[in-house]
Amino acid sequence: MESNGGEASEIIDEIEALKAQKSQLEDRISALESQFRETSIAEQLPPDTCNGTCPSISAVDAAVSRHGLPSDAIYRYSRHLLLPSFGVQGQSNLLRSSILVVGAGGLGSPALLYLAACGIGRIGVVDHDVVELNNMHRQIIHTEAYIGKSKVESAAAACRSVNSTVEVVEYREALRTSNALEIFSKYDLIIDATDNVPSRYMINDCCVVLGKALVSGAALGLEGQLTVYNYKGGPCYRCLFPTPPPMTACQRCADSGVLGVVPGVIGTLQALEAIKIASGVGEPLTGRMLIFDAFSGRIRVVKIRGRSPQCDVCGEQAAFTAEGFRDFDYEKFTQSSLSTAPPELNLIPEESRISCKEYEERVGNGEAHILIDVRPAHHFDIISLPNSLNIPLSSLESRLPEVSAALKEEEARKGVSGAHLYTVCRRGNDSQRAVQLLHKMGFSSAKDIVGGLTSWQKEVDPNFPAY
Template sequence: MESNRGEASRIREELGNLKSEKSEIERRISVLEAQLRDIDETKTNSCPQLENGDSGFGHGLSPDMIYRYSRHLLLPSIGVQGQSSLLKTSIVVVGAGGLGSPALLYLAACGVGRIGIVDHDVVELNNLHRQIIHSESYIGRSKVESAAAACRSINSTIQIVEHKEALRTSNALEILSKYDIVVDATDNAPSRYLISDCCVVLGKPLISGAALGLEGQLTVYNYNGGPCYRCLFPTPPPTTACQRCSDSGVLGVVPGIIGCLQALEAIKVASTVGEPLSGRMLLFDALSARIRIVKIRGRSSQCEVCGENATFTQQQFQEFDYEKFTQSPLTTSPLKLNLLPTEARISGKEYNERVVKGEAHILVDVRPAHHYKIVSLPKSMNVPLSVLEVRLPEISSALEKEEEHKGTETASDVSVYVVCRRGNDSQRAVQLLHKMGFTSAKDIIGGLESWAHDVDPNFPTY
């Protein structure tokens, strides 16, 4: 027993000595690296041969540039070399929305030499709580124009290239091939696969971010032997799992944080400093204020695009149907389902006419309760789709009450209409109601958005 204690003591002492030696070695490495950087910068500054357009200081930075980027130049890890690299780099940001807004602003401010902006959408009022690159004066105008103007107002010395179009297989190769680094600031599955595949084909590093609700994530694909998007997700997730901000909501600051981090990763790749998030993923939880970095799967040898035996060519890329592959549209327009026969549907105008005529009916709003609190139609009852089946007795009871009130012979003479936000969940609800015996149930086509458009222009939309 005594010998064991002695051995344990000896091991602890030796371990402590090794840790001390490790700390001293790491400190010495840092000192030597700093000295080497100073020597390299001295050599660069003393070089008598000037490049075209050089200011005469040996590094190509004009007095205005030195002053503008002085806080970068003071950083040993960035310095003249890092800033010069940024000025020579070209970066394209696909999407000028919640993620793209802060990414573009910081990339422009930090002096990236040429920035491309790809987006086909226009600025809307409900963009402004998160898409901070836009302003009220640009509502109804091109997001690319708005974003470009904001970038130029921050830094008039860099080049901004406007691509006022949606990224498709028909134009992606031509657009992305013109840039060194690609930033994916989109919010849909087909775009993520399309951009990643295109980056693999072109050999471009991809800075990929995502934000939804109160959470966000970030990683770097196709960089220094790291994985691509398909390595992690060889098959698309089900469409029910692919939510968008327009459907599920997002706290404005969350894409702002992720977009800033996308700019940071792009800067690190461009200036070759630090450790980009290749092979790792950053996960951000806004409510708990937690940031976690997790190791992700490395490049898959079986990946159809970047694997060892992959033969994915530019021609195959251009012929690939990403909407069919992911079962979701590339467009940012809301999804429009068509699940019911014509006789099981009714327009908002038709429903309004029947209300005016005094038709005996009940109106079931199947949106989540927190949606219902935002705005609702008069005399509707809220039964969320997620609990519709277990709350069918409430619908039966409402039918009976309406029968008594209107004096109809039976509850079956009372119509059931179903409404939701856009007319998708209402169709799913009617399908379920038909199976459960409510065969007269009909959905209101287009939901509350169509009601606001066709019946009551003052009805709020969200």
């Protein structure tokens, strides 16, 4: 027992000696850092700044020596510094941080502006798209002067105009497995401001491989949601959605619409979550999801499932590597395209389809026919072709008697038998589905108009409104 007691005493003595050495080293480091700051400040001042009347550098810039914030930064971010819970340390953390925003659209617009305004040290923005007129109602970072130009160029210019001290890195390219790891590795955390399923899985998996926190938002119609993935033991996107939804359940703003302010709200909240993580202040939404209902003005925060031990990417037995990420086919996995362009389906044989030009010729020749517009009623209210009959695809089967009656009425009016039947929609996809149904129900001569109203505007009538 005495031997053990002597050994313990020696260990305690050694610990105390090391602590003393540590304290001396920390004091030396602090002194050298202070000397370095004072020297740097003196070198930056013009030679005749003081004219021999200024107090010493250490007196003038004592605050700068303590926290590293120059006077212009103190003034710019003074409202942040006045917050007891945020203060100097929170702002200093922001100035040293780097955040990547994937997407410069409805979500990315407010997120980028607030990140720049609040002083994030380095901001990256990825997008391969160009600014269009129909972006203006929600993508507030862009102006009409940039229509037809790169969204990244436009967004970067806006960020720099808000805060010239922030570094903005532009990636005018599509995000792919071939470049994502290299780009993501340069940033502390990632904001997903995209609006398609394959991109969500790809961005999530890349963040897991690199150990990056992911702030994910979504907005559609009058609803939005927001959460933080892969942060402090929280779940990743795949933990919640191990299996992609069917393609028919995947909607985008270009198809279903969105009230402009809704992505604005969600994008602003994405910036808030990123700021909380970067500054080390507050409680990020990890393990929780915020749900916003613009119609009723309600906001709910709900608990979501924790990290799944069986997750293919972050689970206990997961073996998902950088090499596996590069080889993964996200379009095949989700059965949908990474492209922002709407899909062009080919569901029926060519003999069951006619071009817009051919339909125009047949109408011009007085052919007996009826045209069924299978878009939803609120789409039909926007614009429609003359003499078309609106029967939405969702109700087509139950309204087939109307189709038969319309055909008989057209035949009687033209004094012929066998009037033709055509279908049209916005882009030529639902019209094909309508033809499939009509063929199944006995209307074997039904044909769809290729490309729908979008092609009509391009091929037949440039003045026909596009939407």
